[in-house]
Amino acid sequence: MANSETVERFQQQYAENKSRLPGDAQVRDQAIAQLVADGLPTRKTERWRYTRLNKVLKQDFAPAQLVDPAVERAGNEQAKRLAEQVAEADGAVLVFDQGYFRPEVSRLDGLGDIEFKPLSDALAAGDISLPTAKVGADRAFDQLNTALVADGAWLNLPAGRHRPVTLLVLAGDGADKSAYWRLVVSAQSQSEAEISIAYAGGGADTYHSNNYIDVDLAPGARLMLSQLQRQGDQAFHVAALRASLARDSSFTAHLLALGADISRDDVDITLADQGAHAEVNGLQLTNDRQHADLHLNLEHASPHCTSAVSHHGLFGGHGKGVFNGRVHVHPGADGTDSQMSSNNLLLSDQAEINTKPELEIYADDVKCSHGATVGDLNPDELFYLRSRGIGEAQARALLLNAFAAASFSSLTGQWGQFVATDVSKKMEQLSHE
Amino acid sequence: MLIVNDLKVEVEGKSILKGLTLEVGAGEVHAIMGPNGSGKSTLSHVLSGREGYEVTGGSITLDGEDLLALAPEERAWKGLFLGFQYPVAIPGLNSSVFMREAVNALRRSRGEDEYDAMDFLAVAREKMKLLEMDESFMTRAVNDGFSGGEKKRNEIYQMALLEPRLAILDEIDSGLDIDALRIVSEGINKLRSPERSVIMVTHYQRLLDYVQPDYVHVLSGGEIVRSGGRDLALELESSGYGWLEKEPAAV
Numbered sequence: 001m002a003n004s005e006t007v008e009r010f011q012q013q014y015a016e017n018k019s020r021l022p023g024d025a026q027v028r029d030q031a032i033a034q035l036v037a038d039g040l041p042t043r044k045t046e047r048w049r050y051t052r053l054n055k056v057l058k059q060d061f062a063p064a065q066l067v068d069p070a071v072e073r074a075g076n077e078q079a080k081r082l083a084e085q086v087a088e089a090d091g092a093v094l095v096f097d098q099g100y101f102r103p104e105v106s107r108l109d110g111l112g113d114i115e116f117k118p119l120s121d122a123l124a125a126g127d128i129s130l131p132t133a134k135v136g137a138d139r140a141f142d143q144l145n146t147a148l149v150a151d152g153a154w155l156n157l158p159a160g161r162h163r164p165v166t167l168l169v170l171a172g173d174g175a176d177k178s179a180y181w182r183l184v185v186s187a188q189s190q191s192e193a194e195i196s197i198a199y200a201g202g203g204a205d206t207y208h209s210n211n212y213i214d215v216d217l218a219p220g221a222r223l224m225l226s227q228l229q230r231q232g233d234q235a236f237h238v239a240a241l242r243a244s245l246a247r248d249s250s251f252t253a254h255l256l257a258l259g260a261d262i263s264r265d266d267v268d269i270t271l272a273d274q275g276a277h278a279e280v281n282g283l284q285l286t287n288d289r290q291h292a293d294l295h296l297n298l299e300h301a302s303p304h305c306t307s308a309v310s311h312h313g314l315f316g317g318h319g320k321g322v323f324n325g326r327v328h329v330h331p332g333a334d335g336t337d338s339q340m341s342s343n344n345l346l347l348s349d350q351a352e353i354n355t356k357p358e359l360e361i362y363a364d365d366v367k368c369s370h371g372a373t374v375g376d377l378n379p380d381e382l383f384y385l386r387s388r389g390i391g392e393a394q395a396r397a398l399l400l401n402a403f404a405a406a407s408f409s410s411l412t413g414q415w416g417q418f419v420a421t422d423v424s425k426k427m428e429q430l431s432h433e
Numbered sequence: 434m435l436i437v438n439d440l441k442v443e444v445e446g447k448s449i450l451k452g453l454t455l456e457v458g459a460g461e462v463h464a465i466m467g468p469n470g471s472g473k474s475t476l477s478h479v480l481s482g483r484e485g486y487e488v489t490g491g492s493i494t495l496d497g498e499d500l501l502a503l504a505p506e507e508r509a510w511k512g513l514f515l516g517f518q519y520p521v522a523i524p525g526l527n528s529s530v531f532m533r534e535a536v537n538a539l540r541r542s543r544g545e546d547e548y549d550a551m552d553f554l555a556v557a558r559e560k561m562k563l564l565e566m567d568e569s570f571m572t573r574a575v576n577d578g579f580s581g582g583e584k585k586r587n588e589i590y591q592m593a594l595l596e597p598r599l600a601i602l603d604e605i606d607s608g609l610d611i612d613a614l615r616i617v618s619e620g621i622n623k624l625r626s627p628e629r630s631v632i633m634v635t636h637y638q639r640l641l642d643y644v645q646p647d648y649v650h651v652l653s654g655g656e657i658v659r660s661g662g663r664d665l666a667l668e669l670e671s672s673g674y675g676w677l678e679k680e681p682a683a684v
Contacts, residue, residue: 381523387483388538389595392504398534402523
């Protein structure tokens with residue numbers, strides 16, 4: 001196949017790094033073998049149809065090594081600002097550089113009774129193991145993560161309400177590097193937590209950030225997980241999010257894609273037992289020549305589960321977006337209530353969105369709705385603001401911000417403010433193109 | 434103050450207002466009543482500058498200035514306010530951010546200093562009391578998840594903050610229960626002043642029990658067919674709008 005050279009390169013990288021990777025080598029061996037068998041996504045891979053990787057796969061991204069802890073960060077504004085947040089955030093702050101945990105800049109004292117281990121320790125100690133990823137070329141980056149990930153975090157949340165945990169995942173300090181990172185969350189029965197993740201990377205470097213989040217919610221667990229992606233302009237960012245929801249558990253995910261050259265989010269949520277509830281809020285803001293892709297798969301595998309998916313996209317310049325939301329209601333999953341919407345605004349003639357909600361229903365007694373809109377601002381809203389004396393340009397700016405804000409308004413505290421500040425900055429870039 | 438002279442308006446080629454004439458003096462409260470489809474909402478929208486209406490004849494002046502030449506925001510700067518029949522919900526736009534922007538836009542247009550967040554909060558609190566509104570309202574998104582009554586109260590609250598010289602209230606009473614109607618009406622009454630004129634567009638005379646107008650006009654078929662005092666509203670209540678069809682020429 002066309003990208004066999006690239007696959008060979010990854011195989012080579014794995015062979016070179018294998019000895020230093022923690023945990024059971026067998027799963028990693030399997031993952032790389034699967035990658036060799038399936039290959040990387042091409043234009044013929046259905047789930048990657050609108051996201052072309054030719055440009056990205058030509059580059060030789062070497063896996064980042066654990067660098068000197070005293071590494072100089074001067075000049076990296078994003079990292080600096082993020083580091084400031086360490087001091088401001090509520091609760092614990094865990095910092096990762098190139099995928100590796102950095103205890104010296106993290107703050108663990110806010111963890112309370114949350115159990116945390118760097119992924120490398122948790123794998124070495126056998127607390128967790130790497131699960132086998134789904135097969136297929138469309139899952140190639142999952143296989144890569146499984147094969148090459150060296151560090152990340154394991155969070156074990158016992159019953160009770162916890163203070164928020166913020167994870168700063170920094171990448172791209174060295175050009176042409178791949179940073180692999182993985183987060184494993186075990187939310188125990190009746191636990192209640194908020195986990196926030198900011199991905200950021202430096203300046204104009206070309207790099208690959210490969211992330212994988214694995215969430216397991218026990219009966220009655222409640223988890224809000226938000227991801228703010230603000231990688232550098234030349235980054236290739238992929239993030240997989242897998243969540244399995246047990247009886248009466250509730251999972252809310254926010255995926256906010258602001259940065260990177262090409263970004264791809266793959267969300268797979270399984271509502272495995274009765275009464276489970278899943279909510280996904282996706283926001284894509286792209287301009288220049290940025291490309292953001294969100295693929296979402298919701299498995300309603302049990303009766304009386306509910307889900308709500310809301311996607312918002314704002315695209316300026318030559319910015320592109322892809323949204324694919326699939327809801328699969330299994331036979332017997334009666335009483336399913338599922339809503340999905342995708343609302344998009346195109347701010348320039350060159351901007352583009354490919355949006356596709358998909359429903360596959362194999363149960364009888366279900367309530368499912370989906371809808372997609374692409375257009376300009378609502379003239380009624382614009383008139384309402386102008387009739388109050390707000391000039392047209394300002395009214396437009398307020399409404400654009402409001403459109404975006406709808407997808408993260410439930411985020412509160414320091415994190416909510418942090419997200420709001422970042423989004424409004426990005427909005428300024430978008431509306432001035 | 435406001436002079437509407439022989440106003441003719443079309444919507445998508447269909448004639449809606451067919452030569453409407455109306456004069457509103459400073460401090461006066463006018464009620465415009467009429468059956469559905471008579472052109473009541475069209476009048477409100479044309480006065481406030483909404484798109485989609487073609488003025489094919491006549492004029493509207495506010496203190497001698499041609500209102501039709503102005504953008505909606507410029508009309509607001511001149512002191513015009515529209516209370517919407519169906520206020521739009523804007524998820525994601527915080528109510529107090531919205532109203533501070535609006536108040537400051539008006540202040541800028543008058544060459545006054547803008548309010549900072551604290552100044553605005555003080556003013557807003559005072560006006561909220563007027564409408565018996567809960568402070569939690571400030572943190573909610575504009576009209577998002579509001580009940581019918583809350584939306585209409587919000588309109589009058591905005592009127593209180595923007596202190597217009599001419600307020601057009603488009604079916605401000607529709608969809609309100611008695612309690613909500615009382616609060617909204619009391620709000621309007623408190624805002625009456627010798628400098629502030631009000632045009633109340635309504636289908637029902639019920640509102641006029643609470644807010645007593647100086648003049649009542651009956652709009653039918655795109656024209657004002659009768660004008661009178663408060664008695665006219667009472668007469669309409671007993672006879673309904675049926676007589677309009679029987680004697681369309683009655684003036």
